[in-house]
Amino acid sequence: MRAGRNFLFYLRFHRDCSERLLARAGQVEPADLETSIEREHIRMRKMADEVMGEVHRMKAFVRLTPLGPFVLHGFLKPRHRIGEHICEHFARRNAGIIVVLGNGRESWICLYREGRIWRERGNGLDESLKQLKTALQSDIGRQNEIGRDDLDVDSLWQTYYDSQNSPERDNPAAFHRHMPRKDQEAAGLRLVNKQKNASLKDFLGRD
Amino acid sequence: MVSLEKISRLAMECRFDSLGRGGSEDASGLMPGSESAHYASGKMEIGSCGPKSSAAGGTRAWVDGKKLAVLGEGTRHDVCASTFSPRSSPLPGICHAFTQDGRCVSLFKTLYTNLCSHQCSYCSNSAGCMSKRQAFSYTPEELARITLSLYRGNYIEGLFLSSGVGRDEGKITEKMIDTIRRLRQKHSFSGYIHLKILPGSSRSHIQEAMMLADRVSINLEAASASHLSEICSTKSYESDIIQRQRYIQRLMTELRSEEGQAVLPAGQTTQMVVGAGGESDEEIFQRMIFEYDEINVKRTYYSAFSPQQGTLLEDRPAEALWRERRLYQMDWLYRVYRFRPSEIRYAFDESGFLPNSDPKMAIAREFLDLPLDPNRASYQQLLRVPGIGPKSARRIMARRKRQPILSRRELAILGVRIRKASPFLKINGWTEATLERWQA
Numbered sequence: 001m002r003a004g005r006n007f008l009f010y011l012r013f014h015r016d017c018s019e020r021l022l023a024r025a026g027q028v029e030p031a032d033l034e035t036s037i038e039r040e041h042i043r044m045r046k047m048a049d050e051v052m053g054e055v056h057r058m059k060a061f062v063r064l065t066p067l068g069p070f071v072l073h074g075f076l077k078p079r080h081r082i083g084e085h086i087c088e089h090f091a092r093r094n095a096g097i098i099v100v101l102g103n104g105r106e107s108w109i110c111l112y113r114e115g116r117i118w119r120e121r122g123n124g125l126d127e128s129l130k131q132l133k134t135a136l137q138s139d140i141g142r143q144n145e146i147g148r149d150d151l152d153v154d155s156l157w158q159t160y161y162d163s164q165n166s167p168e169r170d171n172p173a174a175f176h177r178h179m180p181r182k183d184q185e186a187a188g189l190r191l192v193n194k195q196k197n198a199s200l201k202d203f204l205g206r207d
Numbered sequence: 208m209v210s211l212e213k214i215s216r217l218a219m220e221c222r223f224d225s226l227g228r229g230g231s232e233d234a235s236g237l238m239p240g241s242e243s244a245h246y247a248s249g250k251m252e253i254g255s256c257g258p259k260s261s262a263a264g265g266t267r268a269w270v271d272g273k274k275l276a277v278l279g280e281g282t283r284h285d286v287c288a289s290t291f292s293p294r295s296s297p298l299p300g301i302c303h304a305f306t307q308d309g310r311c312v313s314l315f316k317t318l319y320t321n322l323c324s325h326q327c328s329y330c331s332n333s334a335g336c337m338s339k340r341q342a343f344s345y346t347p348e349e350l351a352r353i354t355l356s357l358y359r360g361n362y363i364e365g366l367f368l369s370s371g372v373g374r375d376e377g378k379i380t381e382k383m384i385d386t387i388r389r390l391r392q393k394h395s396f397s398g399y400i401h402l403k404i405l406p407g408s409s410r411s412h413i414q415e416a417m418m419l420a421d422r423v424s425i426n427l428e429a430a431s432a433s434h435l436s437e438i439c440s441t442k443s444y445e446s447d448i449i450q451r452q453r454y455i456q457r458l459m460t461e462l463r464s465e466e467g468q469a470v471l472p473a474g475q476t477t478q479m480v481v482g483a484g485g486e487s488d489e490e491i492f493q494r495m496i497f498e499y500d501e502i503n504v505k506r507t508y509y510s511a512f513s514p515q516q517g518t519l520l521e522d523r524p525a526e527a528l529w530r531e532r533r534l535y536q537m538d539w540l541y542r543v544y545r546f547r548p549s550e551i552r553y554a555f556d557e558s559g560f561l562p563n564s565d566p567k568m569a570i571a572r573e574f575l576d577l578p579l580d581p582n583r584a585s586y587q588q589l590l591r592v593p594g595i596g597p598k599s600a601r602r603i604m605a606r607r608k609r610q611p612i613l614s615r616r617e618l619a620i621l622g623v624r625i626r627k628a629s630p631f632l633k634i635n636g637w638t639e640a641t642l643e644r645w646q647a
Contacts, residue, residue, distance in 0.1 A: 035606040037620045060301045064361050070218040072359070094359065098218045111214045118214050128211070135215035156353065157362045159272045160315065163279030164306050168513050168525060174309020178302065 005030045007048040010055070013081045014047040051080045054183070058086045061179075061187035062101065063154070070098055071132055073125065075188025077103040084108045088117055100128050103188075154190070270353060274343040281318040281332050282369050285426075286508045287476055288313050290364040290399045292421040294472040303362055314401065315357050316367040319383050320344035323371030325406070327428070327439040328519035329483040329512060332371045338517025344373075347386040351394060358398045365399030365421070366390070376405040380412045387419045401473075406447035410454050417458055422473035422505075425451050430494040434484030438520075452477070452502045459503075474505035481534060482512035482526030488534060489552075489559035495538060496548055506542075509534045533561040540567060543597065544590050550574060568593045571631055578633040581618065582611045594627030 011017055011025055025033075025044050033041050064072040072094055076083060083101060090099040091110035098111045102125035109120040109128055122128035288311040291300055302311035318332070322342040327333045345353075350368075357363045368386065373379040383402060390396035402420040404413055416423055425448055429435040432444035442448065455475045462470040477498055479491060491509070498504045511531040514521050537554060540546040544567075553573040554566035562569075571593050579588055581603050589600040599622035606612060606621060613635045619625045632638075 031605065032609075035602045035609075035621060037617050042620065056301070060303050062361060064359065066359070070215070074361070090361065093361075096218065098214055109211065109214060111218055113217055118217060120211055120214060122211075131211050132215060135212045136219065153356050153360045153362070155272075156270060156275065157357060157360070159275050160279045160317075160357075161304060161306075161312060163276045164283050164310075164312055164316065166283055166306070166308055166310075166513070169308035169310070169528065171308045175305050175307050178305040178309055178311075 006052075007033060007045065010048040010051040011044060013051045013055075013085065015080050017047060051082065054078055054080055054186070055082050055085065057180075057183045058082065058187055059089055061183060061189050062086065062090070063187070063189065064090060064094075064099070065153075067129060067133070068136065070136055071100060071129070072097055073100040073129055075103060075125065076101040076108075077186050077188070079182075079186065084110070084119065084121075088112075088119070091117060098132065100125065100132065102128060270349065271343075273341075274345070275317075275353070277341070277343050278318040278321055278345065279316065281321050281371075282316040282367065284480075284510050284513070285316060285367070285369060285403075285478065286310070286510050287367070287401065287424065287478065287506070288316075289401075289422070289473070289476075289506070290314060292399050292473045294421055301364055303364065313364045314367040314399065315354050315363045315365070317345075317350070317369070319350065319368060319370035319379060319386070320373055321371050322373045324374055325372060325439060325441045327442075329438055329480055329515065331515040331518060333518065335519060336515070336517045338515075345386075347382055347389055350386045351389040351396075354390060354398075355394055355396065358396070363398070365401070367401040367403075369403035370405065372405050372407075376407050377409060377412065380405055380408050380416070384412065384415050384419070387416070391419050399473075404451055404455070406442050406451065408451060410458075413451065413454050414458055414462065417455065417462060417471045418464065420471065422476060423455060423471060424476040424478065425455075426478045427494065427498070428478070428480050429484040430479060430486040430490040434486045434490070437484045438480070449502075452498075452504070456502055474503070476506045476508065477502075477504050478508040478510060480512050481509050481531055483520060483523075487555075487559035488530070488537070488561045489555050491534060492537060492548075492551065492555075495541065499542060507538060509538070527563075529563045530561070533563065533566060537561060537566050540570070545587075546570065546591075565593065567591075568627070575631050578631055578638045580633045582607050592628050592631045594624035594629075596622075599623045 007030055008022070008025055012022055021044070024040070028036070028041065028044075033045060036042070036045075058076060058078060062074045062076055064074045067073055072090070074090075076086060078086070083106065087099055087101045087108035087110040090101070091097075091112040095112045098109060100107060100109050100122075102108060102122065104124050104126075107122035107125045107128040109122060109132070111118040122131070288302070289300060290313045300311070300313065302313050304312040306312060320343065321332045321339070322344065323330075323332045324334050326335045328335070330336070331339065350366075354363070354366045358365065366387070368383055370379050370383055387400050387402060390400065399422075400420045401422045401424065402416050404416065404423050404425040406425065413423070427435075427444075427448055428442075429438060429444070435442060435444045435448075452475065455471075459469070459471055459474070464470055479494070481491065495507050498507050509531050511526040511528050512520070512523070513525040514523050537551060540551055541548070550570050550573075551566070554561055554569045556562055571591060575591060579592060581589065584592075586600055586604055589595050589603055590597065595603070599618075602621040603612065603618070603623070606617070612618060612621075615625050615629060615634055618628070618632075618634070
């Protein structure tokens, strides 16, 4: 997967991307960068591709849990500076609902309403949820406790996921290639590879 | 940036919602004791999220875990997992999880019911399957709610709805259409929907389904009528399957959505069970060409036969998975690389089967007599070199406009799999005609 024409968009999110690098990257035509063999251009391309890969996997792996009628929240601890971008993606997907993503240290809050995005940053997922709970007053507390729906939908999902397994096609190496442990952890995913069924083969196939 | 208080106020004032709109009005059908839900064991609760559902105090629905598992398991041999639809802003295929065999799980893939009157000798849902213990069915609202819950939690991109035909395919099709209508119209569901058309479905049902779904498909199961009759005595290849595919094809040109756009943005697809009917790969290839050229399907999928307990073919050995892989490679050569059928035929052996080796390599050995210069070869010629795909071929074309390509390293940076490609290339005047070119 290559960032292609959008490489500047992704490059700016890279954790090691400086203003100087971004300025130099801005002087290169995306089409030229795509086929360049210069060392710096290869590095820029690699950085943009890394970010694009993480964006793609976080959009796929982050799970959202409802907190009352107005809030969806999920764990996200990305390696690159993509928190706000991912949060916006989920806000657009769930118009009219506040989406909160984050971890112990930072959080992102987005709401998409009437074609407009509203954004805010916080100092951690728990803290942002507490603040939202206060701001929304009794509307959350009356009917949902945090995490309650999560258990239900998660077990619904786990039952369905297990039903899709074809033991005759078992290929743990492919599984670990597509779902790297680091990305599962960044999205706070409970490992879908069930530990109780793990065999020596599973451990050998791991990254 | 705005304050959390302001965001909270905006959310509470919000009167539109992509999910759960009006969802609380008809939840009674899901509660214990409703018409056809099963509540034997393993109940799970699903809730809803959104301004309107909260106004009614929220909704709770019970789902039988066993039903969810059995109806999910009934679709695990359906391999289409594509979610790409130009209807909404297209995303590159998002896979929300992968199974232990490395296959993408992007859709909630389920049967509406596992009750079926067809007698397919390979299928665990067929009427003749001895190991089938219990028949399960969803209700349209129940299935819509599960889909919404999973979609809202970002577990899936949408719904893939298939089914046994029950006692009457018309009635089951109506229920399936009712499910997706509820999703689209009542719950404003904007996710992806792939609906299986049941063999023998009426034209009006197909039309209705096409107005709501992103993609529909009807499984061929076998490469010809005679092969289908080997594995299923109750379906007519021409009238139940091919005729329905033609309905879909014609309706795609005739129908327009309310906004005047073409319906069924992700088109129609089909699937074959490889190895159950005893057909050769060349026969599958002929059928594949017919499907792409005459029916205009977007994709043909192949699923290697694996024996299911209690079925008539229970004792037949499973088809090798590599056969399925080679068929996909052949399909790719025709559909994406635009190889001519006369070229692809060289990949088959005398009995019409693909050997367990890369078909592109076999074709290259037959047609690429002289090594190609990447600085002069046309796009089509580059595509015929093993290790060069459409993307790397385009990059080579773009690169050489500015500067000639002089080394293997440059090609590798452009995405060429150099070990496979170099025996067929002349790079900077040098050819590496090694044994690799002639080995499998």
